[in-house]
Structure formats: C-alpha cells, structure tokens
Amino acid sequence: MIPSLEAMKAIDRWRSEEVMVSATTALREWSSVSRRRDLDLDLSDCMDKAASLGLGVALAQPRKVVVLDCDSVLRSNLAALVTVGNVGPENLVHVLLEDASHLSTDGMPIPGLEGIDFVAHARESGYPRTYRFDDLEEFVVSLEEVMAGPGPTFVSLKVVHDREVPDYPSSTLGDSVRTVRATLERDAQGPR
Known part of the structure; x- marks a missing residue:
C-alpha cells in the first residue's frame, strides 16, 4: 500500500503548470501539499463530480488536467468514466485513491466497493492508458511516463491514509474557480 500523502507529495514534485481537480479525502491531502493553489479546483462543496468537472476543464483549455478522486465517490458516478472515455480528452489524467480504510465514511465499509475493478x-x-500501483517507489519511478502520454489516462493507487487527515481548505469551489480562471487568463496573456 502507498501512503496517500506521500503519493500527493510525489505528484506535487512532478507538477508544474497542470490544473488539479480534487474532492473529498484527496482534496484534504492535496491542499496540504500543493505549491500551486492558484491552479487547484477544490470540490469542497460537492462530492462525486471530480471526473465530470475535470473533463469540462480539459475540453475548455489545452493544459494537462489531473483529477484526484477517491473510490467511494467515483463509485457514485461511474458513468463519468464512460463519458470521459468516449470524449477522449488527451490532456486528462484521472488518479484514483483506492483505500481499504474507508476514511471518507469514518471507517465504515461501503457496500459493493470491495468488488469493483476501477x-x-x-x-x-475507453481510457486508452490505465495503470495500477500499490508501491510508492514504483509509482514515483513511473510518474513521468504516466503523466506524459496522451490521455485520457486512468491511474489507480492502492493507498493507506495517515490517522490524522488534514482539514478541508477554507476555499469553496466558487473561490477556486475564480482563482484558476484568473491564473489561466493571466498566463494566456503571456509576460508583460
């Protein structure tokens, strides 16, 4: 199993100009390590729509978009996989945290979750590239290849969470949309 916070740190070390979309436990951990909060879309007000929002952002602009999702929430919106696979945005990477701890439900097992092969x-x-990792070193060594190729790409990380998960960020989805939009518009204008 991969310590989820270490996976987030590895993604942050790789990241440069990518837009990140995250929800639930992934959001809590991601927001505690991200060095580019101006490019982070925080789904703190909605749970199971990270893949759908990520798809919209990927279609709206050319930058790579990385969706940080959790198994319990993706289960609630499996149809998003079909939509992303059919639309086929080459600039989308969907990273799924699969945790055996069921942290988002305070340790309560979620019926039917154990048998799903995401x-x-x-x-x-229709995702042309799929990966599964349960070892941090293997994930870190493969990270550049995983993120570089054309997507949509799906990455499952078998993770374990720390006992103390960071709090949700104080920003709302609306706040982060305004911030990301301003960053993308500023960057599109180039240096002055």
Whole structure:
C-alpha cells in the first residue's frame, strides 16, 4: 500500500503548470501539499463530480488536467468514466485513491466497493492508458511516463491514509474557480 500523502507529495514534485481537480479525502491531502493553489479546483462543496468537472476543464483549455478522486465517490458516478472515455480528452489524467480504510465514511465499509475493478471499468469505458500501483517507489519511478502520454489516462493507487487527515481548505469551489480562471487568463496573456 502507498501512503496517500506521500503519493500527493510525489505528484506535487512532478507538477508544474497542470490544473488539479480534487474532492473529498484527496482534496484534504492535496491542499496540504500543493505549491500551486492558484491552479487547484477544490470540490469542497460537492462530492462525486471530480471526473465530470475535470473533463469540462480539459475540453475548455489545452493544459494537462489531473483529477484526484477517491473510490467511494467515483463509485457514485461511474458513468463519468464512460463519458470521459468516449470524449477522449488527451490532456486528462484521472488518479484514483483506492483505500481499504474507508476514511471518507469514518471507517465504515461501503457496500459493493470491495468488488469493483476501477481499472477494468476505465479500460472498458475507453481510457486508452490505465495503470495500477500499490508501491510508492514504483509509482514515483513511473510518474513521468504516466503523466506524459496522451490521455485520457486512468491511474489507480492502492493507498493507506495517515490517522490524522488534514482539514478541508477554507476555499469553496466558487473561490477556486475564480482563482484558476484568473491564473489561466493571466498566463494566456503571456509576460508583460
């Protein structure tokens, strides 16, 4: 199993100009390590729409978009995999945190979650590139290749969370949309 906070730190070290979309536990951990909060879309006010919002952002602009999702929430919106796979945005990477701890439900198992093969769902939904990692070193060594290729790409990380998960950021989705939009507009204008 991969310590989820270490996976987030590895993604942040790789990241430069990518737009990040995150929700639930992934959002809590991501917001505590991200060095580019001006490019982070925080779904603190809605749970299971990270893949859908990420798709919209990927279609609206050319930058790579990385969706940080959790298994319990993706289960609630599996249809998003089919939509992303059919539309096929080459600039989208969908990273799924699969945790055996069920942290988002305070340790309560979620019925039906254990039997879902999310990588198979993504592949059958049309994601041309799928990966599964349960070892941090293997993930870190493969990170550049995983993120560089044309997407949509689906990455499952078998993770374990720290006992103390960071709090949600204080920003709302509306706040982060305004911030990301301003950053993208400023960057599109180039240096002055």
